[in-house]
Amino acid sequence: MAKTYDVELHSIRKTFGSNVVVDNFDLQIEQGECISFLGPSGCGKTTTLNMIAGFLDPDQGELIIKGKRMNGVAANKRDLGMVFQTYSLFPHMTVANNVAYGLKLRKVPKAEIQSRVRRVLELVKLPHVADRYPKQLSGGQRQRIAIARALVTEPSLLLLDEPLSNLDAKLREELRDELKRLHQETGVTTIFVTHDQEEALYLSDRIVVLDHGKVEQIGTPWDIYNEPASEFVHTFIGKSNRMQGKVTGIQGTRLALSAGDAGGAFELQASPRGSSFAAGQRVSIYIRPEKLMLAPDGESASGSRYACAQGRVRQLSFLGAFVECEVAVGSESLTVRVQSAAQQGRLETGQAVTVCWNPDDVFVFPGKER
Incomplete structure (x- = not known):
């Protein structure tokens, strides 16, 4: 029917x-x-x-x-x-x-x-x-x-x-x-x-x-x-960190990416989500603030599925239930949203931190060639 x-x-x-x-x-x-x-x-x-x-x-x-x-x-x-x-x-x-x-x-x-x-x-x-x-x-x-x-x-x-x-x-x-x-x-x-x-x-x-x-x-x-x-x-829809980068290679089911300027680039991985990308291709890279996690410098998120990079806190903004942290990672500035209660007294401006994320939470779209 x-x-x-x-x-x-x-x-x-x-x-x-x-x-x-x-x-x-x-x-x-x-x-x-x-x-x-x-x-x-x-x-x-x-x-x-x-x-x-x-x-x-x-x-x-x-x-x-x-x-x-x-x-x-x-x-x-x-x-x-x-x-x-x-x-x-x-x-x-x-x-x-x-x-x-x-x-x-x-x-x-x-x-x-x-x-x-x-x-x-x-x-x-x-x-x-x-x-x-x-x-x-x-x-x-x-x-x-x-x-x-x-x-x-x-x-x-x-x-x-x-x-x-x-x-x-x-x-x-x-x-x-x-x-x-x-x-x-x-x-x-x-x-x-x-x-x-x-x-x-x-x-x-x-x-x-x-x-x-x-x-x-x-x-x-x-x-x-x-x-x-x-x-x-x-x-x-929503807020997201946007970075310009390029595909550096294909590693199994993952894209290997380089984000930021040559002098301050950092490496990350993402899922292609069924799209085709080629090594050397320029891309726009996105990850939402709540999908990023912070750990004290030298530590990382538990679990092999997470990737991490070292950074430093530039700015903290209190938003009630959440704190938005601006973190410098290489030449990029990432916004990380964390629960206020979980981070009470743990973060301060200038502090070295580890930023972690799940590659499945990273979105990649074709970028414009320069």
Whole structure:
């Protein structure tokens, strides 16, 4: 039996003049999934969302929602709920009337409107503000009311266009938790547009990483972070140490690499991850700060799978649960993230240390020839 999807995008393309904004976008979304479109400004994520919503039509390709072709179908015929970056609440209406607005347009009976408004306000934990006006609410409360208004119509698909970007850091974190809880409780299929990688990693079942209108990778948060398909994905998601180097040889299943300047190069190994490299080839080398370990000078990490190099601490930055250490290794400067409690009193600026890593945690991408 063929698998059915809530949303299908087949070879979707959208241009504005000579500018290709979305190019050959393919995606299938299962019922109940939360999918994030993630990428920098101008990558095509909001344009794609607007095509799904019906505010734009694709120039090429096919858009299917719940098994029905939606090319050319008006936005109000698509059974969608949408939450925008701005709250878009009617200032002259109470919260209850704002939430009820879509139900009134659908001519839902009054008693049912009252019941559904009360239920959805309880869902977003704001039943006590039903009689207030938007100006009497905080930014976080307004955005939760905007979400309630989208959910009250019981849409088959919920679209969220950077709904947290106008909130301060603490409110963003609180509402992010709220969105995750709401998705788990309602089970509504959700597409979330964001440029914030932490939001995408936290909320999503799968992430679509976009750059210049093209899909770079589609995968679970774990896959996107730990097995990036391209150099762009690796640099856009999370923090990483980047070094320029070259392949010095192939040692069994490992690449032998030299990183840094000739006068201060150090040797390391990496897994080729199925890619082909040749001796002498220039490469970009990446390893995430949390994948590096520090030991006192002369010691090394236990286990034969680890490789090590000698270094010296240049700078320490306390970040609460973690300490970020800038360590000079040869001509390179590596950022190492270690737990504060584990390193309390053990590190100081100028200290000689041993930096260790697992070669499987080193990523290598083809570099530009000089």
